[in-house]
Amino acid sequence: MEEASRVVKTQKKHYNGYFSEQKLLFVYYNRVKLFNAAKSGRLARGIAELTAQKWAKRLKEDKDWNILEKQTNKVNRPKAQLDKRHKIHLLNFYDNKPQVRIVDAVASLISVPCI
CATH class of the missing domain: 1.20.890 (cAMP-dependent Protein Kinase, Chain A)
Known part of the structure; x- marks a missing residue:
């Protein structure tokens, strides 16, 4: 039991950080080449599929959204x-x-x- 609790304490949540080049490639493949979100994410050097789908949905719904700005949680500030x-x-x-x-x-x- 102690060993399991030690393992849990050392595990940290891993977040993917994406570079501007990856985001620009994603937008290019998704908006210009008209690939679906998953394929655009793969071609943009490994953007996770769920992240690509969220970005594609947000780009479709909010035309003024800047994909290059830092994504922060402004609710709990x-x-x-x-x-x-x-x-x-x-x-x-x-x-x-x-x-x-x-x-x-x-x-x-x-x-x-x-x-």
Whole structure:
């Protein structure tokens, strides 16, 4: 029993990371050559069949989807502490003083009362 628990603890979930070239090849074979999702995935240097099917479905349903952007789970993320006002303030701050340190930028965010 101890041996089985040791094996389970050492096992880690394996995720496939796909390169941009693979994604572009997949889109080429799927959209230009009109191959099905599974064949497009195989020809694009080993994309898993289920992943290829998900990508093909998403490309078909959402025309604006960028396959090259990083796929992250945005549902379980904590809400951002800074919003657009902070971003605009920091952009203006660094435009006026490009050599300023991060500590000074944080101090300027704290000192501005309207934010």
